[in-house]
Amino acid sequence: MKVLAIDCAASLCAACVYDAVSGRELGRSVLDLGKGHAEHLMAVIADAMKAGGLAYPDLGAIAVSVGPGSFTGLRVGVSTARGLALALKVPAIGVTTLEALAAEAAAAFPARAVLAALDAGREEIHAALYDEMSVLTYGPAVAALANAAAMASEHSAVLAGTAAALIAQSAGRPFDIGPRTATADILTYARLAAAKGQGERPKPLYLRGADAKPQAGFILSRQKN
Numbered sequence: 001m002k003v004l005a006i007d008c009a010a011s012l013c014a015a016c017v018y019d020a021v022s023g024r025e026l027g028r029s030v031l032d033l034g035k036g037h038a039e040h041l042m043a044v045i046a047d048a049m050k051a052g053g054l055a056y057p058d059l060g061a062i063a064v065s066v067g068p069g070s071f072t073g074l075r076v077g078v079s080t081a082r083g084l085a086l087a088l089k090v091p092a093i094g095v096t097t098l099e100a101l102a103a104e105a106a107a108a109f110p111a112r113a114v115l116a117a118l119d120a121g122r123e124e125i126h127a128a129l130y131d132e133m134s135v136l137t138y139g140p141a142v143a144a145l146a147n148a149a150a151m152a153s154e155h156s157a158v159l160a161g162t163a164a165a166l167i168a169q170s171a172g173r174p175f176d177i178g179p180r181t182a183t184a185d186i187l188t189y190a191r192l193a194a195a196k197g198q199g200e201r202p203k204p205l206y207l208r209g210a211d212a213k214p215q216a217g218f219i220l221s222r223q224k225n
Contacts, residue, residue, distance in 0.1 A: 015047075026052030056087075
C-alpha cells in the first residue's frame with residue numbers, strides 16, 4: 001500500500017509518499033513556512049508525488065497530523081486529507097503530533113516511558129505519556145508545567161517536544177531527551193498511519209480554544225424582526 005502523509009501542524013508544510021510493503025519512503029517535499037499552508041500544500045503534495053513517481057490513483061491511504069498544533073494549519077491539513085480520501089475512496093488516518101514525537105523518542109531510547117510535550121504558553125503543556133511498550137497511558141491533555149514535571153520524574157520518562165527543556169528545568173533534574181521540535185519528521189506520520197490502519201475520520205485535535213477571540217464590545221446582537 002502506498003501512503004501519502006501530510007503535516008501542517010507547525011511551521012512545516014510537509015508531504016511524503018511511503019510504500020508500506022517495502023517500508024521505503026518514495027518521495028517527499030518539505031517547506032518551512034510558518035504561515036500560508038493553504039496556499040502551498042497542494043503544490044507540496046504534487047512535488048512529493050512527482051518525486052515518488054506516483055499518481056493519485058496509486059494511493060491506498062492518506063495520513064495526516066491532527067495536532068495539537070497550529071489552529072489554522074491543522075484545519076488545512078485535515079480538510080485536505082479528508083477531501084483527497086473522499087475523492088480517491090481510500091481511508092484518511094489521523095496521527096497526533098504527540099504520538100509521532102513519542103515514536104521518534106522511543107526509537108532513540110527503546111523500552112522507556114516517553115512524555116511527549118509541547119509548550120502551550122501560560123505555563124501549560126500539551127502532553128501525552130506513553131509506557132515502555134509505547135502504549136498511551138495519559139492524555140493527550142493540557143497539563144500544568146509542574147504536573148508535567150512531576151509525571152516525567154515519576155516515570156523516569158524520556159522527554160520529547162518543545163516543552164522538554166522547560167520540564168527538565170521545572171523538575172530540577174536531567175532527563176534523556178529525544179526530538180525537541182514542534183512536529184515529527186513527515187515519514188514518521190506515514191509509518192504510524194500505515195501501522196494503525198483505518199479508524200475514525202481524522203479531525204483536528206484542539207486541546208484548548210483558539211487564542212484569537214472577538215472582543216465583546218464589537219459583537220452585535222441579533223435583531224428580531
